[in-house]
Amino acid sequence: MKYKSISFIQNYLTQIITEEYNSIIDNISKDYNINSSYLKNKYINKKNISYNISNNINLSIRCSGIIKSGCQCARTRKSNSLFCKIHQKTLKFGKIIL
Ligand SMILES: [Zn+2]
Numbered sequence: 001m002k003y004k005s006i007s008f009i010q011n012y013l014t015q016i017i018t019e020e021y022n023s024i025i026d027n028i029s030k031d032y033n034i035n036s037s038y039l040k041n042k043y044i045n046k047k048n049i050s051y052n053i054s055n056n057i058n059l060s061i062r063c064s065g066i067i068k069s070g071c072q073c074a075r076t077r078k079s080n081s082l083f084c085k086i087h088q089k090t091l092k093f094g095k096i097i098l
Helices: 004-030 036-043 047-059 087-089
Strands: none
Touching: 004 036, 004 047
């Protein structure tokens, strides 16, 4: 279950992307003899990256059902559906408009 949770996927993608951009920046830093932390500070916005990842996850794999509190359901979608196992059967509080 842990491996299918939204936050696991979000952290996993953030980690992969972070490693990838660090390696790219380090290579550019070596090739052009520029300080790598200067490049990272100037060109990489970590808040934007995690915002984009969570936004994409919410639109593509997170259940579109709304829970009692009015928030979007935090479960993953079942294949070929917009909803998780529970919200496939009933949408008591409605769904997110896409
Ligand atoms: Zn759901």
